[in-house]
Amino acid sequence: MTYNNMMKKKFADKKEAKQLVSKLGKEFAIVKNPGYIHPEYELYPLAPKIKKPASNLAASVMDMDGTTTTTEALCIHSLEYMVRKLSGRMTDEQWKGLDSIKDYPHIIGNSTTKHVEYLISKYQKSFNNNQIVKSFLYAAGWTIIYGKDAKRKEEVVQNLNDLNCSGLIKDERLLKLNHSSLPDDEDEDQLSAYLFSQYNLQFKRADFNSLVKIGIDVYYQRYHEILERIKLGEGKFIAQNLFGNPNKHLIEAMPGIEIFLPVIKGLVNSNEDIFFDQLLNDYEIKSGKRFPDKNIDKARIMFKKICNHFINNPLKVAIVTSSIFYEADIVLREVFKIILSKLDKLLPESKNKITILNTFKDYRNYYDAIVTASDSNEIRLKPHRDLYSIALYKLNVPREKFAQVVGFEDSESGTIAIRAAGIGLSIAVPFAETSGHNLNAATYVCKGGLPEVILNHNLFLKLK
Ligand SMILES: [Mg+2]
Structure with a gap:
């Protein structure tokens, strides 16, 4: 069948598809999809590299x-924090943290999902079930009360539904919190303990895909909390606390x-x-x-x-x-x-x-x-x-x-x-x-x- 005729069609068999795909380019990128996407991978035809200088650019x-x-320092910190939270190893003595040589190439420059997937696969063995539930409930509660991004909130609500904890969305004690003042470490401990006592029993055990979503929620909670504090002018305080140097530009x-x-x-x-x-x-x-x-x-x-x-x-x-x-x-x-x-x-x-x-x-x-x-x-x-x-x-x-x-x-x-x-x-x-x-x-x-x-x-x- 000619190319023009094929282009008029809405469906193609394997042979025709092969012809169409080969028309699209000489080099393709293979991009893997996460577990809930069909198909397993996408093939992207890549534009040929242009080496000749242009007479004009648009x-x-x-x-x-x-x-x-x-902002890599902040993102890496937040990813490491996520692993710490899920495993309950918050100090350097308990865990020395991410490996800059082995881990960094997998957690910089990709999507958050890919970064988190990598870290969950690598560190899952160190996770603790109660810590997973506690960290997730706190991150979800924080996002609902203090989060500023509507889509992020929607995703958290979706995850709460999937994990059988939708009651948290209407939790009276949570909703009474003061939206305009961010919780400190002590508030965090109290709120985590309370949410855990209320919702732990009904929490549905997480499979790998749910664990990735939980990791994403915990990561974003931390990252957004830091950004919010930078916005409030607390950048120096954060720099001192996280990196030991108040003058470090975050x-x-x-x-x-x-x-x-x-x-x-x-x-x-x-x-x-x-x-x-x-x-x-x-x-x-x-x-x-x-x-x-x-x-x-x-x-x-x-x-x-x-x-x-x-x-x-x-x-x-x-x-x-x-x-x-x-x-x-x-x-x-x-x-x-x-x-x-x-x-x-x-x-x-x-x-x-x-x-x-x-x-x-x-x-x-x-x-x-x-x-x-x-x-x-x-x-x-x-x-x-x-x-x-x-x-x-x-x-x-x-x-x-x-x-x-x-x-x-x-x-x-x-x-x-x-x-x-x-x-x-x-x-x-x-x-x-x-x-x-x-x-x-x-x-x-x-x-x-x-x-x-x-x-x-x-x-x-x-x-x-
Ligand atoms: Mg980049």
Whole structure:
């Protein structure tokens, strides 16, 4: 049967399906699905890698965690905390914690479900049944009373129903708690003990899939509690408590992002030398080595050309994250505060400075599209193509223009998701914690991050 005739059909037999699939590409990603999804895996045709510099670009789609910013310290802490809670080993003496070499590659840069699945499989033997019930009931109760994300609450209610504890949703003592003041450790102990005494007997024993859902609830409770405290201005207190250093930034801006973002929006029309020198600094911070002296003059000239190019052809920019909106909102607010203060210090007073600072006062001024897990569902996050496809849709970039889109990611799943969405220019900007990832799906791997993307690659543009 001809291709055109096949395209008119709604169903295909195996032979026809094979023909159709082979038309879609030469390389495919195999993405495994969790236990409750049919089929067992998805096959994604990957856009061929584009190595030829483009004469023009239309859009940039960028990951948040690990690319624009990092909250990894908090996420890793919350995952470790989840394992501690389910096993009842809260101190370092009882358990030394996650292994940075063996565990980190499996718990960074993927979806929360995948991270939790890995940890449950690995540490399940150390879990304690009573601790599982207690941790889950507390996390569920906390989310219902203090949680700020509606979808998260729905998921918790669903889990309570599945585990035969739906009574908790209407528990009078729980509902009487003061919504506006977060519980401290003592409140937590009391509430956990109370909920356990009320609902333990009816709790349905958890199989692996339920255990993963419980792990997710416990993880999110911890992570959201920390984010909420950061929002309330308790960042230093948290940093001291969790990491022993009140000055540790819990949310950091990636090196070079404060230069990269204004450049691609065509906002840099003066002080190019100041931006360039900062970029050289950021290059050194990110890659651990100096940008070669012999290349500086040429790179400086190219940098001016890049700035000029984007003044005339500003990119549409989307942030694309597997975090839910509630988290992305807090993280982006914090990171834009950092970017704003860096730019404020860096630039001399000028009209251009005012324009740039105004744009960075609010991340919503800057981005043309913000795509988070809340636009999709936990089961469709990276490496599935969905979030990037939604970004292209929101940015109104049609398929014919995908060759003019550049995507940035720090992880294996992210670089796959970009190409699975049809973008051939998938750039890996790995950072310390994703350095163990397989980045074969990336068109280029830039260990020097965004500074390298500009200094060594001219942002993948062909400039005269
Ligand atoms: Mg990432």
